[in-house]
Amino acid sequence: MFKFFESLVDPYAPYQQSDTPPTRLWPFMRDYARPFTGIFVVAGIMSIIVAGIEVGLIYYMGRIVDLLGTSPAIFWENHGTEVLLVGVFILLIRPVLQMVDVLLLNQTILPNFGTLIRWRSHRHVLRQSVGWFENDFAGRIANRIMQTPPAAGEVVFQVFDAISFALAYLIGAAILLSVADPRLLLPLAIWFAAYACLIAWTVKRVGPASQAASDARSTTTGRVVDAYTNIHSVKMFAHHDREVEYAKEAIELTRRTFFVEMRLYTIMDVVLVTLNGLLIVGVVGWALALWMQGAASVGVVAAATALTLRLNAMTGWIMWALTTFFRQLGVVAEGMETIAQPISLVDATDAKPLDMGLGQITLDRLTHHYGRDSGGLNAITTTIQPGEKVGLIGRSGAGKSTLVKLLLRFYDAEDGRILIDGQDITQVTQDTLRRNIGMVQQDSSLLHRSVRDNILYGRPDATEAEMIEAAKQAEAHDFILDLADPQGRTGYDAQVGERGVKLSGGQRQRVTLARVILKNAPILVLDEATSALDSEVEAAIQNTLYEMMVGKTVIAIAHRLSTIAQMDRILVLDDGKIVEDGTHDALLESGGLYSEFWARQSGGFIATEAAE
Numbered sequence: 001m002f003k004f005f006e007s008l009v010d011p012y013a014p015y016q017q018s019d020t021p022p023t024r025l026w027p028f029m030r031d032y033a034r035p036f037t038g039i040f041v042v043a044g045i046m047s048i049i050v051a052g053i054e055v056g057l058i059y060y061m062g063r064i065v066d067l068l069g070t071s072p073a074i075f076w077e078n079h080g081t082e083v084l085l086v087g088v089f090i091l092l093i094r095p096v097l098q099m100v101d102v103l104l105l106n107q108t109i110l111p112n113f114g115t116l117i118r119w120r121s122h123r124h125v126l127r128q129s130v131g132w133f134e135n136d137f138a139g140r141i142a143n144r145i146m147q148t149p150p151a152a153g154e155v156v157f158q159v160f161d162a163i164s165f166a167l168a169y170l171i172g173a174a175i176l177l178s179v180a181d182p183r184l185l186l187p188l189a190i191w192f193a194a195y196a197c198l199i200a201w202t203v204k205r206v207g208p209a210s211q212a213a214s215d216a217r218s219t220t221t222g223r224v225v226d227a228y229t230n231i232h233s234v235k236m237f238a239h240h241d242r243e244v245e246y247a248k249e250a251i252e253l254t255r256r257t258f259f260v261e262m263r264l265y266t267i268m269d270v271v272l273v274t275l276n277g278l279l280i281v282g283v284v285g286w287a288l289a290l291w292m293q294g295a296a297s298v299g300v301v302a303a304a305t306a307l308t309l310r311l312n313a314m315t316g317w318i319m320w321a322l323t324t325f326f327r328q329l330g331v332v333a334e335g336m337e338t339i340a341q342p343i344s345l346v347d348a349t350d351a352k353p354l355d356m357g358l359g360q361i362t363l364d365r366l367t368h369h370y371g372r373d374s375g376g377l378n379a380i381t382t383t384i385q386p387g388e389k390v391g392l393i394g395r396s397g398a399g400k401s402t403l404v405k406l407l408l409r410f411y412d413a414e415d416g417r418i419l420i421d422g423q424d425i426t427q428v429t430q431d432t433l434r435r436n437i438g439m440v441q442q443d444s445s446l447l448h449r450s451v452r453d454n455i456l457y458g459r460p461d462a463t464e465a466e467m468i469e470a471a472k473q474a475e476a477h478d479f480i481l482d483l484a485d486p487q488g489r490t491g492y493d494a495q496v497g498e499r500g501v502k503l504s505g506g507q508r509q510r511v512t513l514a515r516v517i518l519k520n521a522p523i524l525v526l527d528e529a530t531s532a533l534d535s536e537v538e539a540a541i542q543n544t545l546y547e548m549m550v551g552k553t554v555i556a557i558a559h560r561l562s563t564i565a566q567m568d569r570i571l572v573l574d575d576g577k578i579v580e581d582g583t584h585d586a587l588l589e590s591g592g593l594y595s596e597f598w599a600r601q602s603g604g605f606i607a608t609e610a611a612e
Contacts, residue, residue, distance in 0.1 A: 005107035009035055011116035019343040021124065025333055028340055029152065032117050039108055040160075046101040047164040053094055055172030058310065060086060062180075062303030069298075105161055113156055114149035121145050121339045129345035130410035139225025140218045141338055147214070148335030151328040158328075162321030166314065173307050177283070180300040181290055187282030194275050195315065202268045202319070203326045209264060210330030213257040218334065220250040229498070265323065272319055276312045283308045345412055345430075353432040357421035358386030359522045359553035361407070365416035368402055369576075376402045378576035379416065384569075389554040391564030393597065394573035400557045403573075404525055407555070409433055420523070438521035442528035444505070444512040451480050452492040454511055458519035467492075467518060473544045474514035479507055517548060524548060526556040561598055570594065 013035065022028040033040065067079055122145055133141070170192070177184040227234055227243045234243050287304040290296035361384040369376040377399040384390050392400050406413050409425055418425045425433055438458075446454045455467050462470075471477040483494040485502065496502050496511070503511065516524070526545070542563070558564045565584045572580035572587070572594045580592050587594035 001103070002107055005103045006111065008039060008108045009112045009116075011035075011112045011119055015120070017123070017127075019346050021340045021342070023336065023340050025329065025336065028336055029155070029332070032120065032152065033113070033156070035116065036109065036113060036156075039104060040156075043101070043104045043109065043160045044164050046097065046104060047160050048168040049097055050101050051165045051168035052172055053097065054310075055169060055176060055307075057090075058303055058306045059176050061306060062297075062299035064299070065302040066297050066299035105157060109156055109160070110153050114153040117149040117152050118145060121148065121335075124339065124343070127343050128341070129343075130405070132341070132344065136338070137222035137226060138229070140222035142225075143218045143221040144335040144338040147218075148332055148339060151331035151335070154328040155325055155332065158321045158325040162318055163325065166318045166321075169314065170311075173311065176307065177304060180303065181287075181296055183290070184283060184286055184304060187279065187286055191275060191279040191282065194278075195272075198268065198271055198275065199319065199322055202264060202323055205264050206261070206323050207326045207330050207333075209257070209261040210327035211334050213254065213261050214331045214334040216250065216254040216257045220247065220254050223247050223250045232501075261327070268319060268323070269316070272315055276315055280308050280312055345409070347429050348427050351427055351429045354420065354423060354425075354428040354436055356436045356522055360384065360386045360419075360421050361523070361553060361555075362419040362422075363403075363416070364419065366403070366406065366413055366418060367415035368406055368411065368413045370402075370411075371414075375399075376576055377406070377413075380576075380578055381416075382571065382578060382581065384553055384555070386553055387551060388569065389549055389556070389567045391567035391570040392555055392557045392573065393559070393561065393564065393570065393594070398573040399576045400573055401527070402576075404439070404527060404555070404557070407525070408437060408439070436521050437523045437525060438516040438519045439525040440509075440512055440516050440527065444508040446496045446503070446508055446511060448495065448498045450489070450493050450495055451483065451511060454496060455492075455514045455518060458515035458517070462518055467514075470514045470518040471511075473517050473547070474510045475544070476507070476510035476514050479510075513544070517544070522552055524552045524554045526554070526558075528558060528560075572597075 015035075022031050064083075067075055070078075125141060125145060174185060174188060177188060224247055227247065234240065284301070284305050287296055287301045291298065291301050363380050363382050366377055366380040369378075375397060380399075380403070392403065394400055405411055407418060407425075409430055412426060420428075420433075420436075447457065452467065455471060456462060458470075459466075468477060471480060480494075481491050483503075484490045485494045487495070489495060496508075546566075554567075556564050556567060564570060568583070569581065570584060570587055571578050572592070574593060580587055580590070580594050582590070588598060589595075
């Protein structure tokens, strides 16, 4: 039974992805709720039925009170069958209807609705560009991905568990009182008008207050995660107290926004108790007055009393449900600031897979300044022939990393274009572009998974033997066999920790090298590929790198000029332009910037700052 209701909706079912999801709250909720449309209709009907049964039981209690005015024998003779049928209904049918109502909410809607939002949101966010992630805290993004689904689920839950039930109950109560005596509707109507005003007042303030509190919590999470992620820097610079104070600012803001939110609930509770007192006195007092005038029976008084006491108990729950509803809507609205952002870097409508040929790379007037007036690249034009090995050097900020990011299409160039084998990279799919480029970065961060998972990330369908061979070529196999994590996993099964923190810098670099070796892409980008290695290991790795380069088009960035002196060509970048282009020997003879770098380097590194 549980499995039946739990499988009524598949949160992972295929759906049409959109690059521009709805940015307004209700269209956003409606878009995610589409697979649940039929379930929501049934849940709404069940909620109304359950409320109707509750009101019906109160009505029948009043009827029983009136019938008790006869003798037991006459009561049983005239109404015994009726009472037995009602008893059977209460014992058998009512629990079944209640069970269906609860199963739809707890088994079908709540788990699957939150899962669907979290799954689709994560898929959407992963499609964002690298630049998009660079403009926000990873902790804040993750927090919004995690807190939005349960908030949206709570919104839906309150709609069917409280709001629809309460409306149905209130309408049923009005009908019951009007049947007894229409005059009993007057105090109920006055109370409801005042209650509606209180709801409007509360809701108007709770939404913004809740969103402010949610945003403050996200900021706190971002700051805390930032400190934990960079714990080595925190400890190394002895900034424990500084980080505590930095987090305290956000924590205090969270506390103040929470104060504002809670003040609203306090005012609401006090006013609500007063209104409910007026409801009880008004309806029950009027019913008693009618009874004393002979215009109402004892059963009517009993039913009116039971109804008002039930409404008195329900109003606090309903108000809390409504405020929870709008508070969670505020959380969803805050989460939408991340989840509903359009994908800015997308495949062209008619994008085709990259038809990889020999690996020629053409830069045609390539320009990119990150939206600023300076920095980046400025109208670079050059061609890297198939199989050619090109070194790329320049001072920090000369544009080397920008060129690589544009080649991988982490950003779209502001002007100009990049062609691979004559194909504009903006007109091919991003996935096929990046599958054909292998890159070893200076920042060799790893996934918080096993060594095996990290190496196989380069080519998931590789065999165990191919993976081990790649590790051996990267001089990583021997140290991997000696690894062990706190859970007792060893060798290739050992976990490397977040961003690979359990490995040394050189070990991380060799694992990333193994990953790229296994990928075996026709275009190879090396960004300070041996920067974290000691001289002995670097010497061994150099041979591996040269073997990797055979038959590939290579772009190598290095401050250590000895690592690129053997390249076919060297491009010297300065202020976003190619200022020199030639072989190592030719550039030395020309006496230009490269020659100046070579003369000034100490220990084989470029002097990256201009001379005084």
